[in-house]
Amino acid sequence: MTKNILIVDDNQDNLMVIQLLLESFPGTYAVAMADSGQKALSMIKNNPPDAMLLDIRMPDMDGFEVCRRIRRQQQIPYIPVIFLTAQALNAEDRIEGFNSGCDDYITKPVDRNELASRLNSVLRIKALTDALQDERNLLENKVIERTIKLQEEIEQRRKAEKLLEQSLKEKIVLLQEIHHRVKNNLNVISSILELQSMEITDTTSITALANCRDRVFSMASIHELLYETHNFAEVNFSTYTHNLMNQLSTAYKIDDSIKLEQDIAPDMQINLNQAIPLGLILNELISNALKYAFPNKQTKATGVISVQLQEEDTHNILCVKDNGIGLPGKVKPEQTTSLGLNLVNILTKQLNGSITFFNSKNSNENGMQTVIRFPKTLEEVNPV
Numbered sequence: 001m002t003k004n005i006l007i008v009d010d011n012q013d014n015l016m017v018i019q020l021l022l023e024s025f026p027g028t029y030a031v032a033m034a035d036s037g038q039k040a041l042s043m044i045k046n047n048p049p050d051a052m053l054l055d056i057r058m059p060d061m062d063g064f065e066v067c068r069r070i071r072r073q074q075q076i077p078y079i080p081v082i083f084l085t086a087q088a089l090n091a092e093d094r095i096e097g098f099n100s101g102c103d104d105y106i107t108k109p110v111d112r113n114e115l116a117s118r119l120n121s122v123l124r125i126k127a128l129t130d131a132l133q134d135e136r137n138l139l140e141n142k143v144i145e146r147t148i149k150l151q152e153e154i155e156q157r158r159k160a161e162k163l164l165e166q167s168l169k170e171k172i173v174l175l176q177e178i179h180h181r182v183k184n185n186l187n188v189i190s191s192i193l194e195l196q197s198m199e200i201t202d203t204t205s206i207t208a209l210a211n212c213r214d215r216v217f218s219m220a221s222i223h224e225l226l227y228e229t230h231n232f233a234e235v236n237f238s239t240y241t242h243n244l245m246n247q248l249s250t251a252y253k254i255d256d257s258i259k260l261e262q263d264i265a266p267d268m269q270i271n272l273n274q275a276i277p278l279g280l281i282l283n284e285l286i287s288n289a290l291k292y293a294f295p296n297k298q299t300k301a302t303g304v305i306s307v308q309l310q311e312e313d314t315h316n317i318l319c320v321k322d323n324g325i326g327l328p329g330k331v332k333p334e335q336t337t338s339l340g341l342n343l344v345n346i347l348t349k350q351l352n353g354s355i356t357f358f359n360s361k362n363s364n365e366n367g368m369q370t371v372i373r374f375p376k377t378l379e380e381v382n383p384v
């Protein structure tokens with residue numbers, strides 16, 4: 001491929017000679033000429049050559065300065081520069097030449113073959129430099145393209161995140177509303193049961209309805225906590241137990257004579273699917289203790305009902321105990337047909353747990369103790 005060579009020399013004869021020499025290689029070089037540094041610089045701006053042959057000694061601007069200006073202009077692609085010198089240069093000039101950015105020297109009168117070989121040598125470097133530059137441009141373009149795409153992706157993601165945030169907010173409001181309504185509906189059921197019991201005179205039925213009201217409350221209270229804490233997956237079991245104890249104390253008109261204690265870590269969280277059965281179990285066991293453990297005044301004075309929930313590796317252990325009179329001998333809690341303990345047994349199975357009833361009636365320590373061991377996580381719990 002023909003290479004464009006710019007010759008710069010203030011001497012017309014020199015220009016002609018070098019032009020002739022280059023044109024003696026047919027089809028190899030296309031020659032352009034400038035008789036001053038200024039002219040050369042403006043020619044380069046419009047049409048940068050593949051290489052330059054540049055005279056050093058010129059009146060208005062010498063070759064060193066021309067070379068320096070070319071190298072300073074970032075937008076001009078790399079142009080190899082060969083200095084033309086009248087005679088062998090001293091070391092100082094050679095150094096200044098290279099410092100100004102030249103690639104080679106050639107001495108006048110110029111030898112035809114030497115000129116061609118020096119030009120070819122710098123043109124090879126030029127080709128490699130251009131190839132490198134092309135690669136670099138390509139890479140830079142790719143980086144720019146990718147950056148634009150990434151920015152678009154980020155923008156899209158940001159929009160998607162906003163939508164998600166919005167829909168999450170809506171879902172939270174919805175869930176809150178659901179738990180609020182469930183709680184309200186359960187309270188309505190509770191009120192209906194109360195109204196119903198006012199119509200009844202039979203004490204057994206009244207008691208049964210009151211027990212049912214407690215059970216409904218134990219569930220409503222879970223939904224109330226979920227609604228209040230905005231955590232729809234877990235219930236703080238310490239708070240829950242506290243609320244349930246208060247409610248049952250009021251329902252059974254317990255004064256300070258019986259102490260209700262709990263030993264549950266304040267940050268103990270229980271999954272929603274475990275909280276409902278666990279809440280019902282707790283309701284049965286605490287209400288039983290309140291109803292049966294302390295039948296007379298003496299025992300009431302020192303009565304303590306305690307609830308403990310502790311973690312153990314993969315399991316939680318719930319322990320409900322009292323220091324009352326203990327189970328009557330005839331009651332077999334594992335096989336009972338009475339609703340309360342039967343419910344406790346069924347709900348323990350739903351928790352995939354195991355239950356042990358300790359009746360300390362005949363030992364030194366009086367009272368009844370129920371221990372339920374259940375896995376911390378439960379995939380699915382069948383509805384009650």
Ligand SMILES: Nc1ncnc2c1ncn2[C@@H]1O[C@H](COP(=O)(O)OP(=O)(O)OP(=O)(O)O)[C@@H](O)[C@H]1O
Binds near residue numbers: 284288292322324339
């Ligand atoms: N903590 C306790 N101390 C002494 N006796 C108890 C205790 N818990 C239960 N019992 C006895 O076990 C019996 C069975 O209890 P269970 O809860 O199954 O039925 P209930 O309380 O009588 O009726 P409900 O079906 O309304 O619960 C009770 O009637 C009571 O005699």
Ligand SMILES: [Mg+2]
Binds near residue numbers: 284341
């Ligand atoms: Mg009971």
